[in-house]
Amino acid sequence: MQQVKVFLNEDEIPRQWYNINADLPLQNPLLEPPDKKIATPEFLGAIFAGNLLEQSVSTERWIDIPEEILELIYRWRPSPLKRAVYLEKALGTPAKIYYKDESVSPPGSHKPNTAVPQAWYSKQMGITKITTETGAGQWGSALAFACSLVGIECKVYMVRISFDQKPFRKIMMRTWGANCIASPSNETKAGRDILAKDPDTPGSLGIAISEAIEETLADKSGKTKYALGSVLPHVLLHQTIIGLEAKKQLEKINVKKVDVVIGCAGGGSNFAGLAFPYVYDKMNGADIKIIPVEPTACPTMTRGPFAYDYGDTSEIAPIAPMHTLGHTFVPPPIHAGGLRYHGMAPQVSQAIIEGLLDPLALHQSECYEAALMFAKTEGLIIAPETSHAVAAVIQEAKKAREEGKEKVILFNLSGHGLMDLAGYQNYLDGKLKDYSLSDEELKKYLESIKDMPIPIGA
Amino acid sequence: MQQVKVFLNEDEIPRQWYNINADLPLQNPLLEPPDKKIATPEFLGAIFAGNLLEQSVSTERWIDIPEEILELIYRWRPSPLKRAVYLEKALGTPAKIYYKDESVSPPGSHKPNTAVPQAWYSKQMGITKITTETGAGQWGSALAFACSLVGIECKVYMVRISFDQKPFRKIMMRTWGANCIASPSNETKAGRDILAKDPDTPGSLGIAISEAIEETLADKSGKTKYALGSVLPHVLLHQTIIGLEAKKQLEKINVKKVDVVIGCAGGGSNFAGLAFPYVYDKMNGADIKIIPVEPTACPTMTRGPFAYDYGDTSEIAPIAPMHTLGHTFVPPPIHAGGLRYHGMAPQVSQAIIEGLLDPLALHQSECYEAALMFAKTEGLIIAPETSHAVAAVIQEAKKAREEGKEKVILFNLSGHGLMDLAGYQNYLDGKLKDYSLSDEELKKYLESIKDMPIPIGA
Numbered sequence: 057m058q059q060v061k062v063f064l065n066e067d068e069i070p071r072q073w074y075n076i077n078a079d080l081p082l083q084n085p086l087l088e089p090p091d092k093k094i095a096t097p098e099f100l101g102a103i104f105a106g107n108l109l110e111q112s113v114s115t116e117r118w119i120d121i122p123e124e125i126l127e128l129i130y131r132w133r134p135s136p137l138k139r140a141v142y143l144e145k146a147l148g149t150p151a152k153i154y155y156k157d158e159s160v161s162p163p164g165s166h167k168p169n170t171a172v173p174q175a176w177y178s179k180q181m182g183i184t185k186i187t188t189e190t191g192a193g194q195w196g197s198a199l200a201f202a203c204s205l206v207g208i209e210c211k212v213y214m215v216r217i218s219f220d221q222k223p224f225r226k227i228m229m230r231t232w233g234a235n236c237i238a239s240p241s242n243e244t245k246a247g248r249d250i251l252a253k254d255p256d257t258p259g260s261l262g263i264a265i266s267e268a269i270e271e272t273l274a275d276k277s278g279k280t281k282y283a284l285g286s287v288l289p290h291v292l293l294h295q296t297i298i299g300l301e302a303k304k305q306l307e308k309i310n311v312k313k314v315d316v317v318i319g320c321a322g323g324g325s326n327f328a329g330l331a332f333p334y335v336y337d338k339m340n341g342a343d344i345k346i347i348p349v350e351p352t353a354c355p356t357m358t359r360g361p362f363a364y365d366y367g368d369t370s371e372i373a374p375i376a377p378m379h380t381l382g383h384t385f386v387p388p389p390i391h392a393g394g395l396r397y398h399g400m401a402p403q404v405s406q407a408i409i410e411g412l413l414d415p416l417a418l419h420q421s422e423c424y425e426a427a428l429m430f431a432k433t434e435g436l437i438i439a440p441e442t443s444h445a446v447a448a449v450i451q452e453a454k455k456a457r458e459e460g461k462e463k464v465i466l467f468n469l470s471g472h473g474l475m476d477l478a479g480y481q482n483y484l485d486g487k488l489k490d491y492s493l494s495d496e497e498l499k500k501y502l503e504s505i506k507d508m509p510i511p512i513g514a
Numbered sequence: 515m516q517q518v519k520v521f522l523n524e525d526e527i528p529r530q531w532y533n534i535n536a537d538l539p540l541q542n543p544l545l546e547p548p549d550k551k552i553a554t555p556e557f558l559g560a561i562f563a564g565n566l567l568e569q570s571v572s573t574e575r576w577i578d579i580p581e582e583i584l585e586l587i588y589r590w591r592p593s594p595l596k597r598a599v600y601l602e603k604a605l606g607t608p609a610k611i612y613y614k615d616e617s618v619s620p621p622g623s624h625k626p627n628t629a630v631p632q633a634w635y636s637k638q639m640g641i642t643k644i645t646t647e648t649g650a651g652q653w654g655s656a657l658a659f660a661c662s663l664v665g666i667e668c669k670v671y672m673v674r675i676s677f678d679q680k681p682f683r684k685i686m687m688r689t690w691g692a693n694c695i696a697s698p699s700n701e702t703k704a705g706r707d708i709l710a711k712d713p714d715t716p717g718s719l720g721i722a723i724s725e726a727i728e729e730t731l732a733d734k735s736g737k738t739k740y741a742l743g744s745v746l747p748h749v750l751l752h753q754t755i756i757g758l759e760a761k762k763q764l765e766k767i768n769v770k771k772v773d774v775v776i777g778c779a780g781g782g783s784n785f786a787g788l789a790f791p792y793v794y795d796k797m798n799g800a801d802i803k804i805i806p807v808e809p810t811a812c813p814t815m816t817r818g819p820f821a822y823d824y825g826d827t828s829e830i831a832p833i834a835p836m837h838t839l840g841h842t843f844v845p846p847p848i849h850a851g852g853l854r855y856h857g858m859a860p861q862v863s864q865a866i867i868e869g870l871l872d873p874l875a876l877h878q879s880e881c882y883e884a885a886l887m888f889a890k891t892e893g894l895i896i897a898p899e900t901s902h903a904v905a906a907v908i909q910e911a912k913k914a915r916e917e918g919k920e921k922v923i924l925f926n927l928s929g930h931g932l933m934d935l936a937g938y939q940n941y942l943d944g945k946l947k948d949y950s951l952s953d954e955e956l957k958k959y960l961e962s963i964k965d966m967p968i969p970i971g972a
Binding site: 058059060061063065066067127130131132142160162164201204205223224227228230231232233428431432434435436437474475477478480481484 | 518519521588589590600620622659662688690886890893895935939
């Protein structure tokens with residue numbers, strides 16, 4: 057009998073998040089548009105909940121998880137740690153492959169790990185409504201779920217083309233009681249201006265962010281705030297419960313050493329959630345290879361410089377120090393919607409500069425091939441984002457086979473792909489296209505940040 | 515800290531299925547169309563795998579689960595037992611509500627509990643291909659998954675209207691390597707005949723069954739067999755792992771007595787899977803209320819007589835003794851596709867005759883209201899079929915509140931609703947219709963079985 061799943065009971069859940077601010081030399085504060093001066097608490101506090109902002113600048117290494125948040129996340133946490141024995145067999149590798157299965161949350165991904173705390177902390181501040189944007193809908197549905205549990209209003213601006221093409225995500229949000237509308241909408245000036253110029257626009261994440269923030273700023277009572285699903289330090293902090301649980305689970309089955317840690321990275325939150333507790337070990341001398349995986353079509357970490365850039369395309373969000381392709385970057389239409397972001401979380405970017413990570417870029421065809429292999433061996437149909445992690449796992453497992461080494465590989469299964477099956481169909485029909493960014497295109501996009509201050513370490 | 519999830523490790527999984535044939539007075543054999551004589555092993559063996567047929571007539575109370583099947587189902591089993599504390603709170607009930615979460619399987623329902631054993635046993639017989647039909651796609655995707663794990667070919671005839679309207683289920687099947695085609699098709703005589711008459715037919719489950727069986731019978735090597743996802747005794751047998759796990763899990767947390775057991779029932783397999791181990795206790799004196807729940811629109815158990823009837827509409831499948839509305843019954847377009855079957859498993863039907871069960875029929879609007887409440891309290895978006903169980907749970911929990919009794923209610927969460935969200939949308943838009951069957955309609959449908967032999971006990 058081989059054990060393929062390791063559970064933790066509720067009373068074994070980690071009771072603190074790991075805050076990498078305590079250990080990384082993060083010396084570049086957020087800046088404020090349009091003047092690019094250091095962002096004031098007033099500017100940030102008008103957009104985000106104050107207690108979350110405090111968390112994002114805290115330098116305490118361990119931050120207590122409030123008991124009430126634990127009660128809320130017990131619905132699906134601790135998540136199982138699984139061993140991919142059937143994938144190992146199919147690859148003929150001596151490597152042992154473990155993964156955290158974050159697809160078990162009701163919305164189907166890791167996103168609720170931060171959506172629930174953000175909703176809970178917001179409610180503590182007397183906030184009654186949270187606005188956000190969503191592209192493919194993973195984040196929007198996670199926030200709708202969280203707001204439903206906490207009892208707070210939720211308004212989601214969903215990029216129109218996704219709103220029309222992915223009706224099911226929208227129904228999920230409505231089922232959890234959220235108000236999900238297509239962006240651009242007539243509810244904001246930003247939306248109306250765009251619609252006046254181009255009534256048939258497909259919308260964009262940049263416009264949706266503008267609308268969500270405009271609605272937040274318009275509520276002068278301060279009871280409406282905006283929530284972000286990745287990139288910012290408090291978001292990554294909340295996700296570290298993934299890696300902390302993994303450590304406890306591996307300890308339970310006497311796995312003493314992890315050799316390789318892998319996660320896909322768009323804004324960086326699911327990757328950081330699993331990896332940062334291991335980055336901590338690495339900073340303290342452990343020999344671990346830690347790989348964030350991105351699409352070749354959107355090579356933020358592998359080809360983007362470390363620079364100050366806007367978080368959004370419309371130049372109203374805070375300016376952050378990060379690996380970036382430039383905020384005018386237009387991502388090719390790859391299926392992994394969650395990996396089509398021009399920037400990378402400042403903390404992940406700093407860890408790259410420190411030489412702690414080995415970023416990897418992969419084409420989506422290799423990733424779908426890996427996802428098919430995973431479905432036919434392990435059984436789970438994974439999200440297109442997650443397939444990037446699995447493709448890298450397969451590379452590492454093959455390497456271990458060639459080297460004859462019994463390595464331990466750990467990755468994050470960030471979500472299932474049941475709401476995003478169109479990519480599988482294209483792959484199976486042989487219609488999938490791969491995309492690379494030319495040097496000329498990259499140069500053009502980077503023009504958009506040429507007047508930015510230079511961050512320390514760049 | 516309240517424990518809301520109870521896990522079992524792999525080594526705690528039940529190692530035998532419970533076979534209710536040993537305890538129920540099942541005296542009516544299957545009959546063979548068109549002559550209505552007792553079905554011969556040759557007739558049944560041409561359609562179904564021989565070792566599965568043996569299981570379906572075995573009278574051994576406990577049947578060993580082969581080690582290889584356990585290894586295959588460890589991917590998602592044992593499934594968690596959860597306590598619905600948030601639903602309890604919202605209802606203000608003293609009842610304790612527990613449920614088996616069968617949505618954790620890769621295809622998202624209880625169906626793989628039998629799909630995997632059926633694929634495995636078939637392979638043991640040297641069978642190289644399994645055919646089946648599917649309506650909404652739950653069963654087809656579960657069998658595709660199972661065949662992929664076992665390494666056997668899978669051909670699914672999917673009712674055309676679902677094939678066109680539910681492209682995602684079809685992609686799931688293809689991802690697991692199955693060949694899923696729209697029925698009626700040009701690949702069988704049955705399909706071609708229908709298409710010649712009506713090229714634009716939406717298809718039906720009856721036609722799809724005919725095509726799947728025709729393909730099976732056409733392979734004279736005997737290496738192609740047909741698989742069924744519900745109704746038959748071996749199917750219900752495989753599902754009893756649900757109830758047997760639940761017993762172990764409740765024991766772990768010192769719950770000594772279950773007062774009410776609830777499951778939705780279409781063909782009867784998920785209900786029987788949870789309930790039969792408790793029916794056994796009831797036959798041995800335990801005081802338990804056991805409720806199979808069906809749609810008012812398809813009131814097989816509450817209004818259909820116990821009679822011999824065809825398993826399919828096209829009169830080629832075996833004739834079984836069951837509660838039935840008549841095989842010409844045309845179910846109204848309710849969203850719970852899995853509950854739109856005219857008959858009920860013979861074993862469940864017999865248990866009703868024995869007075870062991872308290873069947874209940876509910877309208878879908880009440881069920882969707884319950885599903886919304888479940889989503890907003892427990893977080894999970896359940897399948898439209900499962901919502902029938904949850905609506906009955908809410909009725910029982912309210913009764914416990916009125917009686918001031920701390921009852922233990924256990925139900926089967928048979929699947930998630932992420933692939934069937936259209937019903938939620940209709941409910942939220944106020945467009946959901948309820949349907950009742952008039953006495954005249956029922957009488958008309960029952961005309962179709964007036965020449966059938968009368969089963970013992972009717």
